[in-house]
Amino acid sequence: MNVAILGCGGMGRLHAQMASNCGLRITVCADKVAAAATALAKDFDAKAMNDPMAAVKAKNVDIVVITTPTPTHKNLVKAAAAAGKHIFCEKPFGRTVAECKQSIAAAEKAGVKLFVGHVVRYFQEFEEMRRQMESGAIGKPGWIKMFRGGIFPGTPGSWFRDYAQSGGVTLDSMIHDLDWLRYAFGEPERLFCQALRRKEPVQLDYSQVTLRMENGMIATVIGTWAHPTGFRVKVEICGESGMIEFDSNEAPFSAQAREAAAGPSMIVPSNPVSVSPYQLEWEDFLGWIRGESMPRVCPEDGLRAVMIAEAALKSARLRQPVNL
Amino acid sequence: MVKIGIMSFAHLHADSYAACVQAIPEASLAAIWDDNARRGRAKAKELETPFIGNLDKFLASDLDAVIVTSENTKHRGLVEAAAAAGKWVLCEKPLAPTLEDARAMVSACRKAGVGLGTAFPCRYALPIVEAKAKLDSGEFGEVYAVSCTNHGKAPGGWFADDELSGGGATMDHTVHVVDLLRWMLDREFTRVYCELGNQLHQKTLKTDDLGSLHLEMKGGVQVGHLASWSRPDCYPTWGDVTLEFICEGGVINVDAFNQKVTLYDGKAGRVNWVPWGDDANLALIRDFVEAVREKREPTIDGVDGLHATAVTLAAYESFRSGAAVKL
Numbered sequence: 001m002n003v004a005i006l007g008c009g010g011m012g013r014l015h016a017q018m019a020s021n022c023g024l025r026i027t028v029c030a031d032k033v034a035a036a037a038t039a040l041a042k043d044f045d046a047k048a049m050n051d052p053m054a055a056v057k058a059k060n061v062d063i064v065v066i067t068t069p070t071p072t073h074k075n076l077v078k079a080a081a082a083a084g085k086h087i088f089c090e091k092p093f094g095r096t097v098a099e100c101k102q103s104i105a106a107a108e109k110a111g112v113k114l115f116v117g118h119v120v121r122y123f124q125e126f127e128e129m130r131r132q133m134e135s136g137a138i139g140k141p142g143w144i145k146m147f148r149g150g151i152f153p154g155t156p157g158s159w160f161r162d163y164a165q166s167g168g169v170t171l172d173s174m175i176h177d178l179d180w181l182r183y184a185f186g187e188p189e190r191l192f193c194q195a196l197r198r199k200e201p202v203q204l205d206y207s208q209v210t211l212r213m214e215n216g217m218i219a220t221v222i223g224t225w226a227h228p229t230g231f232r233v234k235v236e237i238c239g240e241s242g243m244i245e246f247d248s249n250e251a252p253f254s255a256q257a258r259e260a261a262a263g264p265s266m267i268v269p270s271n272p273v274s275v276s277p278y279q280l281e282w283e284d285f286l287g288w289i290r291g292e293s294m295p296r297v298c299p300e301d302g303l304r305a306v307m308i309a310e311a312a313l314k315s316a317r318l319r320q321p322v323n324l
Numbered sequence: 325m326v327k328i329g330i331m332s333f334a335h336l337h338a339d340s341y342a343a344c345v346q347a348i349p350e351a352s353l354a355a356i357w358d359d360n361a362r363r364g365r366a367k368a369k370e371l372e373t374p375f376i377g378n379l380d381k382f383l384a385s386d387l388d389a390v391i392v393t394s395e396n397t398k399h400r401g402l403v404e405a406a407a408a409a410g411k412w413v414l415c416e417k418p419l420a421p422t423l424e425d426a427r428a429m430v431s432a433c434r435k436a437g438v439g440l441g442t443a444f445p446c447r448y449a450l451p452i453v454e455a456k457a458k459l460d461s462g463e464f465g466e467v468y469a470v471s472c473t474n475h476g477k478a479p480g481g482w483f484a485d486d487e488l489s490g491g492g493a494t495m496d497h498t499v500h501v502v503d504l505l506r507w508m509l510d511r512e513f514t515r516v517y518c519e520l521g522n523q524l525h526q527k528t529l530k531t532d533d534l535g536s537l538h539l540e541m542k543g544g545v546q547v548g549h550l551a552s553w554s555r556p557d558c559y560p561t562w563g564d565v566t567l568e569f570i571c572e573g574g575v576i577n578v579d580a581f582n583q584k585v586t587l588y589d590g591k592a593g594r595v596n597w598v599p600w601g602d603d604a605n606l607a608l609i610r611d612f613v614e615a616v617r618e619k620r621e622p623t624i625d626g627v628d629g630l631h632a633t634a635v636t637l638a639a640y641e642s643f644r645s646g647a648a649v650k651l
Binding site: 139140142143145192194196198201202204206208210212216217218220222224226227228238239240241242243319320321 | 525536574
């Protein structure tokens with residue numbers, strides 16, 4: 001099968017590699033920024049195009065990967081579905097619930113497979129935490145705290161920095177944890193959110209959310225684009241007879257350059273795994289396309305995650321809890 | 325010599341305060357009273373101090389000051405009695421389980437002309453002091469958001485009995501952090517929302533064991549706070565007090581009691597974090613002793629205790645009403 005990458009930034013490149021690892025051919029790389037399309041196309045021996053909407057219709061394409069800015073997802077999904085292509089859409093599924101609904105309807109109508117990249121469901125450390133809970137090691141879980149984030153993404157002028165487009169850290173990044181909460185514990189009943197969403201004098205976002213799950217659990221989720229450097233994920237799950245902790249800072253490998261020409265060096269920690277969770281989600285997606293299995297993430301999951309993030313942003317605006 | 329009496333050993337902190345009093349050369353542990361005579365006598369023996377079982381006699385003695393470490397709901401009666409007897413008072417936190425009690429205690433001490441302190445030792449933890457200095461320097465500019473935790477193990481006993489404690493983990497573990505932020509950021513809380521849970525101890529507790537709070541301070545500072553008795557018995561320490569400050573110029577992280585060595589105890593078959601930092605309790609008691617000598621209010625006074633209680637009670641009210649509550 002042949003793959004078109006729409007949006008040739010960091011995630012586009014990553015998914016091109018994963019699809020390629022799965023034995024797929026990258027035939028088209030499209031990006032409004034010509035240099036980005038050309039660079040990725042060159043590395044994967046694909047055709048570069050400047051118009052993602054035109055690339056959707058290319059004949060030698062079976063699967064379309066959407067790694068463009070969030071508000072463009074819906075129209076690309078609709079066009080790809082209309083052209084009969086299977087779709088891998090990066091999270092967040094859409095900027096609004098209404099957009100997600102349109103995307104789902106389009107894929108259903110066309111009979112194509114639509115996968116949303118909630119990759120945390122495939123992360124080995126998250127799977128291990130689920131296994132431990134399921135084994136009963138900590139008894140019934142009553143509370144979970146999740147932390148994710150670091151530096152504000154995107155350079156000045158990037159769509160990430162326009163809250164109207166990206167939804168800030170709550171919609172773009174915390175959505176991973178909001179999705180995983182549903183995956184591990186079921187539906188939330190209500191939530192409360194505080195979100196910074198500052199632009200001046202420095203741009204930073206810091207989101208603090210408490211959810212009450214239908215099963216009674218409390219989830220406290222912190223998303224940060226307010227740290228000066230780095231990226232960190234922390235999870236703490238407390239049960240009736242024990243507790244589970246994960247901290248990405250406790251990495252098994254790190255390398256620190258003595259001095260980089262550009263200035264102070266940054267430590268890059270790493271958690272090496274033989275099969276990347278991004279590749280696992282691709283294998284899952286492909287199994288679904290081949291009719292072998294149902295995927296871990298269905299389009300409805302993508303929609304529900306956006307719905308929770310939207311409710312969080314509403315709560316932050318109202319400064320009151322919101323029922324789901 | 326400042327003569328200090330301890331009123332009740334119901335609260336675990338009484339032991340630490342007794343040791344601090346005995347460690348300060350200008351102070352002496354002069355007498356112990358306890359409504360549980362058996363417990364009081366045992367402590368008196370251990371600490372080589374007279375036990376006076378009659379409250380009137382205890383307060384009629386030549387004590388200069390008392391430390392009240394009873395169950396929360398008994399604070400008011402004991403503080404009022406001590407104030408009427410002209411003793412300086414240091415009261416364990418939370419100052420009281422109701423605003424009415426807290427106000428009565430503050431006014432009783434004012435009327436009697438004695439000082440009233442609230443035991444918030446965290447202000448004296450040196451990592452906290454250093455964080456405050458960093459904030460005060462202005463180097464990091466404005467503070468926009470804070471995430472705090474105060475976790476612990478379930479203390480059991482009267483702590484988990486509303487009738488004696490007035491509330492569970494959220495009552496126990498919110499006041500410290502509220503007091504710290506009022507002091508560090510020099511502003512008051514304006515709003516609070518709270519989710520409470522009683523779900524980490526097989527429902528054996530009669531109170532909450534978990535609170536997830538969202539607060540606002542004057543100027544719109546957003547604060548998230550987690551109060552819990554979530555640490556399992558096998559956890560290597562009692563719990564924590566942590567704060568993350570998101571500021572204009574950077575981020576400040578404090579883990580107030582994270583000065584430790586890790587001990588792998590082969591005989592006991594467990595891992596312990598053994599603290600080695602300066603003792604915050606000692607600094608708190610030292611200030612109290614100085615306050616008594618100088619006939620002044622303790623640095624952290626009853627009004628501070630009252631404010632912290634007010635915010636905590638508003639959190640409970642928020643949970644009952646299901647809405648954010650204005651302070």
